[in-house]
Amino acid sequence: MSEKDKKAHTMTKNNNHSPQSNSNGLNLKKIIGIFLLAIMITVIFVLPAEYGVDPSGIGSKLGLLELTEDSDKEANQIIEVTLIEGSFPVIPEVFDSWEPDVLGAPFSKTNNTAYNSNELIIKLESGEQVEYKALMQQGDAIVYSWVVDKGIVYTDFHADPAGNANLYPDDYFIRYRESETATSSGSIVAPFSGNHGWYWLNIEEHTIEITLKVAGFYSEIKELGRSFQ
Amino acid sequence: MSNSFLTKNQNNKILIACIVGILILFTNSIYAHGIGGKDALFLQQNSGQAMSIFIYLGAKHMITGYDHLLYLCGVIFFLFRLKQVAIFVSLFALGHSITLLAGVLSGIQVNPFMVDAIIGLSVVYKALENLNSLKLIIKVPPNPKIAVFSFGLVHGLGLATKLQEMTLSSDGLILNIISFNIGVEIGQLIALLGALILIKVWRDQGGFYRHSSIFNLLLMLFGFLLALYQILGYFLI
Numbered sequence A: 001m002s003e004k005d006k007k008a009h010t011m012t013k014n015n016n017h018s019p020q021s022n023s024n025g026l027n028l029k030k031i032i033g034i035f036l037l038a039i040m041i042t043v044i045f046v047l048p049a050e051y052g053v054d055p056s057g058i059g060s061k062l063g064l065l066e067l068t069e070d071s072d073k074e075a076n077q078i079i080e081v082t083l084i085e086g087s088f089p090v091i092p093e094v095f096d097s098w099e100p101d102v103l104g105a106p107f108s109k110t111n112n113t114a115y116n117s118n119e120l121i122i123k124l125e126s127g128e129q130v131e132y133k134a135l136m137q138q139g140d141a142i143v144y145s146w147v148v149d150k151g152i153v154y155t156d157f158h159a160d161p162a163g164n165a166n167l168y169p170d171d172y173f174i175r176y177r178e179s180e181t182a183t184s185s186g187s188i189v190a191p192f193s194g195n196h197g198w199y200w201l202n203i204e205e206h207t208i209e210i211t212l213k214v215a216g217f218y219s220e221i222k223e224l225g226r227s228f229q
Numbered sequence B: 001m002s003n004s005f006l007t008k009n010q011n012n013k014i015l016i017a018c019i020v021g022i023l024i025l026f027t028n029s030i031y032a033h034g035i036g037g038k039d040a041l042f043l044q045q046n047s048g049q050a051m052s053i054f055i056y057l058g059a060k061h062m063i064t065g066y067d068h069l070l071y072l073c074g075v076i077f078f079l080f081r082l083k084q085v086a087i088f089v090s091l092f093a094l095g096h097s098i099t100l101l102a103g104v105l106s107g108i109q110v111n112p113f114m115v116d117a118i119i120g121l122s123v124v125y126k127a128l129e130n131l132n133s134l135k136l137i138i139k140v141p142p143n144p145k146i147a148v149f150s151f152g153l154v155h156g157l158g159l160a161t162k163l164q165e166m167t168l169s170s171d172g173l174i175l176n177i178i179s180f181n182i183g184v185e186i187g188q189l190i191a192l193l194g195a196l197i198l199i200k201v202w203r204d205q206g207g208f209y210r211h212s213s214i215f216n217l218l219l220m221l222f223g224f225l226l227a228l229y230q231i232l233g234y235f236l237i
Helices: A003-016 A028-051 A065-078 A162-167 B009-032 B034-041 B051-064 B066-076 B082-106 B112-130 B144-166 B173-205 B208-236
Strands: A116-124 A128-136 A141-148 A153-160 A174-181 A183-189 A194-201 A208-216 A221-228
Touching: A028 A065, A028 B208, A116 A128, A116 A194, A116 A221, A128 A208, A162 A194, A174 A183, A194 A221, B009 B144, B051 B066, B051 B144, B051 B173, B066 B082, B066 B112, B066 B144, B066 B173, B066 B208, B082 B144, B082 B173, B112 B144, B112 B208, B144 B173, B173 B208
Parallel strands: none
Antiparallel strands: A116 A208, A128 A194, A128 A221, A141 A183, A141 A208, A153 A174, A153 A194
């Protein structure tokens, strides 16, 4: 064993054994100093670059703020969603009853199949959450009504792009309505193809039953996940 | 070496602290997450078992995850014998494998920012240990082996949150976790090899002891930076 190795071996032992005298002169003040240095670096550089917050103003001078702005821009560029367009025609002064205006999307749409309808009873224990969603094509419509037997329920009525999710940011979804109510009725026209439906969370102390009636153009409605909050 | 692992009472403090911390994170996740928990319901359709993918992802996460790398560098910094390296790294691997498996299998979502913040602090802790300055903060510093195992548990929780972001398919879940875990160990060995070679070169060059405190002070700084970065993320995102 060389002299160097011997020294190394003793060092290892010492290091893993009882604490011995502190030879490097480190004290609490120095540790706090390092901590303050870390805070300074965080405020000046990390905050603007990572989170787009720039309390010192140095981040914008160095152009660090652009890092977060750029990623937002990029995310918006990739997505090309076809929006349904259409406006109500101008009312003419003279009307020819043989040639009325023809209104297509979004006011009307002809489908190849008969409409679907379902009536579902969804039981939720206290604190339980579930999602029911209808798979729809862009421009198709549904009407719905749901009611809770006893009490209210937290609802996030929303849609996600399902099979086209790769075109959108992670976990992308749009919201139709968020509510804490005992009942809700309405209609939607799907802004994009995907899953359209309800996230329900039972915020009551007791078990509830939601009766959901849906009718319209969708291929299927199904439960997508059930768990406890 | 010391055979006092898990025998001395005062040495178990850090282990108990880590376990209590993990429990707080678990219970916290139930309240703190609130409605955000529904994100878990946007199930990603992951078609069952994909061993090679998860092995790759595990290895990649370890090699590109500077938090784990910094901690490992701290751990092996003063270990001169391969046997020592093997013991410490195995304890670390045992710790993180336990919580990785338990975390994903139980399906409990821990706040990733908080775990990563604690991982940052584990780097600070290791740097202080290497600088022999732990007693400035803790009266009776714990056995380094218990510390490395305990922080392994925390790092495993961090790994679990990363894996939970990738997959939620119950089809072949266990195989996927184990694949990810294997990947993590492969990545860790690769990173370790690189770090060992670099430290060996440094030792042979000389000046290792003179500069070792600067290295560990830097390690502490990076640890603090990681922790602050994650804590801010918790409040800002």
